[in-house]
Amino acid sequence: xxxxxxxxxxxxxxxxxxxxxxxxxxxxxxxxxxxxxxxxxxxxxxxxxxxxxxxxxxxxxxxxxxxxxxxxxxxxxxxxxxxxxxxxxxxxxxxxxxxxxxxxxxxxxxxxxxxxxxxxxxxxxxxxxxxxxxxxxxxxxxxxxxxxxxxxxxxxxxxxxxxxxxxxxxxxxxxxxxxxxxxxxxxxxxxxxxxxxxxxxxxxxxxxxxxxxxxxxxxxxxxxxxxxxxxxxxxxxxxxxxxxxx
Amino acid sequence: xxxxxxxxxxxxxxxxxxxxxxxxxxxxxxxxxxxxxxxxxxxxxxxxxxxxxxxxxxxxxxxxxxxxxxxxxxxxxxxxxxxxxxxxxxxxxxxxxxxxxxxxxxxxxxxxxxxxxxxxxxxxxxxxxxxxxxxxxxxxxxxxxxxxxxxxxxxxxxxxxxxxxxxxxxxxxxxxxxxxxxxxxxxxxxxxxxxxxxxxxxxxxxxxxxxxxxxxxxxxxxxxxxxxxxxxxxxxxxxxxxxxxxxxxxxxxxxxxxxxxxxxxxxxxxxxxxxxxxxxxxxxxxxxxxxxxxxxxxxxxxxxxxxxxxxxxxxxxxxxx
Numbered sequence: 073x074x075x076x077x078x079x080x081x082x083x084x085x086x087x088x089x090x091x092x093x094x095x096x097x098x099x100x101x102x103x104x105x106x107x108x109x110x111x112x113x114x115x116x117x118x119x120x121x122x123x124x125x126x127x128x129x130x131x132x133x134x135x136x137x138x139x140x141x142x143x144x145x146x147x148x149x150x151x152x153x154x155x156x157x158x159x160x161x162x163x164x165x166x167x168x169x170x171x172x173x174x175x176x177x178x179x180x181x182x183x184x185x186x187x188x189x190x191x192x193x194x195x196x197x198x199x200x201x202x203x204x205x206x207x208x209x210x211x212x213x214x215x216x217x218x219x220x221x222x223x224x225x226x227x228x229x230x231x232x233x234x235x236x237x238x239x240x241x242x243x244x245x246x247x248x249x250x251x252x253x254x255x256x257x258x259x260x261x262x263x264x265x266x267x268x269x270x271x272x273x274x275x276x277x278x279x280x281x282x283x284x285x286x287x288x289x290x291x292x293x294x295x296x297x298x299x300x301x302x303x304x305x306x307x308x309x310x311x312x313x314x315x316x317x318x
Numbered sequence: 319x320x321x322x323x324x325x326x327x328x329x330x331x332x333x334x335x336x337x338x339x340x341x342x343x344x345x346x347x348x349x350x351x352x353x354x355x356x357x358x359x360x361x362x363x364x365x366x367x368x369x370x371x372x373x374x375x376x377x378x379x380x381x382x383x384x385x386x387x388x389x390x391x392x393x394x395x396x397x398x399x400x401x402x403x404x405x406x407x408x409x410x411x412x413x414x415x416x417x418x419x420x421x422x423x424x425x426x427x428x429x430x431x432x433x434x435x436x437x438x439x440x441x442x443x444x445x446x447x448x449x450x451x452x453x454x455x456x457x458x459x460x461x462x463x464x465x466x467x468x469x470x471x472x473x474x475x476x477x478x479x480x481x482x483x484x485x486x487x488x489x490x491x492x493x494x495x496x497x498x499x500x501x502x503x504x505x506x507x508x509x510x511x512x513x514x515x516x517x518x519x520x521x522x523x524x525x526x527x528x529x530x531x532x533x534x535x536x537x538x539x540x541x542x543x544x545x546x547x548x549x550x551x552x553x554x555x556x557x558x559x560x561x562x563x564x565x566x567x568x569x570x571x572x573x574x575x576x577x578x579x580x581x582x583x584x585x586x587x588x589x590x591x592x593x594x595x596x597x598x599x600x601x602x603x604x605x606x607x608x609x610x611x612x613x614x615x616x617x618x619x620x621x622x623x624x625x626x627x628x629x630x631x632x633x634x635x636x637x638x639x
Contacts, residue, residue: 076427087415168411168472171375172428173401316379 073174077182081156082189091190094148098141099197105140106201109133130215134202135284138219141198142280145227146259150251152190153234154244156183157307161242170315180235180307184300187231195223215286222283225296226276230255232303239310326389327352328402328480328510329374334383336369343369345534346383351480356506358525359514366534367514368408371484374512375405388479401429404478408485410469414458418449418468421457422475429476443471446501462489470498474505481505482512487520499524554594557583559607570600583610 085091113132120127160166169179199220205211233254238247255276262275272278276299279292329351336344344366351357361367372378374385376396385392390399413421422440431439444450447467452460457468466489473481483502487495502524505511515521521528522542530538561567561582568576575587588594594611601608 073428073430076424080424084413084415163411163414164407164409165411165413167372167375167377167405167407167409168425169428170377171400171403171405171407172425173397173430174428175397315377 073178074182074185077169077174077179078185078189081183081186085152085186085190090151094151095194095197098144098148098194101144102137102141102198103201106133106137109136128212129205129209130202130212130219130286133205134216134219137201138198138223138284141223142226145194145230146255147252149227149230150234150248150255153187153231153238153251154248155238156187156235157239157311158241158244158247162244176308176311180239180304180311183307184232184235184304187235188228191224191227191231194227195220198223212286218283218286218288221288221293222280225283225293226280229276229296229299229303232300232307233258236303236307236310239307328388329512330384330386331374332384332386334370334373334385335381336366336373336378337381343534344373344380347531347534347536349529349536349539351510351512353479353510354507355527356502356511356513356525358521358528359512359531360516360518360521360528361514361531362516365531367516367531368484369534370531371405371482371512371514372407375403375407375482376400377405377407401476402479404473404476404481406469406473406481406483406486408488410465411472412457412465412468415456417454417456418444418460418471419453421468422471425472426475431476439475439477442477443475446474446504447471448497463491463494466490466494467498470501478509480510480512484514485516486513487515487517495520553613554586554588554597555579555583555610555612556586556597556601556608557610558601559609560605562604562606570604571597 110133113129116132157166160169199216202211202216230251234247234251237251237254238244240250241247258274258276260275260277262272262278264271273295279295282289282292327350329349331350332348334344334347335342347366347370349357359367359370369378373380374387374392376392376399385399387399388402390402392399413424416424419440422443423436426436426439444453447470449464449467449471452464457465460468466486470483470486473483486502487498490498499520502511502513506524506526513520513525525542527541528538529536559582561584562570564576564578564584567584568574571586573587577585579585586597588597598608598611
């Protein structure tokens with residue numbers, strides 16, 4: 073049942089041009105960045121030889137690419153998540169789901185899984201660029217895997233936060249703007265000069281950076297999983313409350 | 319209240335209430351629905367019809383009260399209870415960017431129809447709602463009537479024991495209305511149908527039981543015949559080519575209950591003492607040239623208006639006093 077809802081959510085995204093356009097824009101911009109990074113790498117390569125610890129292709133090409141991708145998707149994911157529940161509320165199609173013999177938990181998990189499918193596509197398309205380098209050089213597969221998982225976790229967290237904010241309103245624009253605000257806030261929360269340990273812990277960025285560097289720590293992974301769990305839980309609560317108070 | 323006491327009512331509602339803030343939209347409603355019944359839920363706009371429908375279908379949680387559907391309590395076993403219901407909300411819940419087939423496929427799966435039987439279920443729903451020709455078309459491009467039918471198809475695709483339709487004929491042309499009414503009657507043969515409407519002829523045409531709701535309260539519940547009987551006999555509209563004057567007419571027919579509509583037409587209340595047969599005989603004897611004798615359907619409408627308005631008017635007077 074969860075998969076039925078997820079698949080419908082996912083395919084419906086691609087019935088409007090939005091998802092296609094978003095994927096195309098991401099791919100063009102990141103493709104360009106990828107080429108620029110390769111160019112820079114070629115220019116720097118002669119100097120790198122003199123360094124004691126030589127940074128490799130993963131550090132100089134792929135990590136910056138993924139960093140940029142993370143920032144870009146921070147702006148783009150709200151556009152994907154905004155319609156998820158807000159549109160159903162607006163068009164009252166949510167009544168179909170409420171009247172069907174499915175639980176709210178199944179409904180929300182289905183919606184989230186649908187968004188996750190999209191995230192998976194984004195990450196796979198992103199992954200193709202570094203993988204193309206395998207024709208010319210050897211890559212640090214472990215590091216690459218860590219980056220991929222990091223990206224997947226980060227974007228899934230974006231999706232969970234976006235899903236929750238989409239459940240609060242029947243206006244897609246409000247859902248998108250508030251999601252963008254929330255994501256940006258979680259991103260920059262550690263920029264405060266006297267950053268508390270708590271702020272540092274809350275920051276999405278602080279937990280994403282180590283994964284980009286290839287440090288796969290269970291603390292960072294749990295952080296992302298907790299974020300997802302929290303916002304999926306909040307969404308379920310919100311929709312349950314809708315039935316009581318609407 | 320005429321509640322036929324059957325051992326297993328499909329829907330059993332006890333003391334159902336719903337508040338929206340300080341406003342009580344539904345007040346202590348109780349009723350039952352049995353298999354083979356088409357129950358008309360009649361009331362003016364804003365009377366609480368849709369709220370009641372939404373609660374029966376699990377879209378709104380009731381403030382107090384109990385809803386039992388086919389033996390399952392909607393609060394305790396929501397999934398089992400809801401799988402026995404097909405619901406067409408006031409605004410059909412359609413995805414405009416899907417085709418009719420895709421949409422019905424999704425609905426079938428949402429209602430947990432096993433994979434192997436989905437295609438069969440879609441065909442069943444389409445055949446019943448006259449949608450065979452439009453399966454491949456986008457819902458957004460369909461006319462209002464076809465969209466409404468798609469909404470009904472969605473409600474019956476899993477062949478539920480109870481079908482709840484909230485104003486199903488809104489926006490349809492007369493031919494479509496007739497088809498939908500026929501469909502509702504067919505549905506009511508082996509299952510229970512609850513139909514909400516503010517159109518009285520719709521209830522007369524399709525329902526075998528009617529409930530009138532006003533300001534959240536049930537003010538009438540019974541069969542259509544009971545409702546008719548409340549009108550104290552039948553009204554007839556008669557027209558004469560050579561009309562007598564009203565006083566003469568009153569004298570000849572020995573009744574006071576005559577009102578003139580236009581120079582040729584009169585409205586006459588019939589009762590045991592004055593049957594239609596007698597009316598015709600007198601008019602022939604007197605050579606009035608009777609050329610029209612029509613039962614006046616507006617009488618039921620009058621009862622409806624009277625039931626839904628007069629009490630509130632008298633209430634207002636009391637409050638003013």
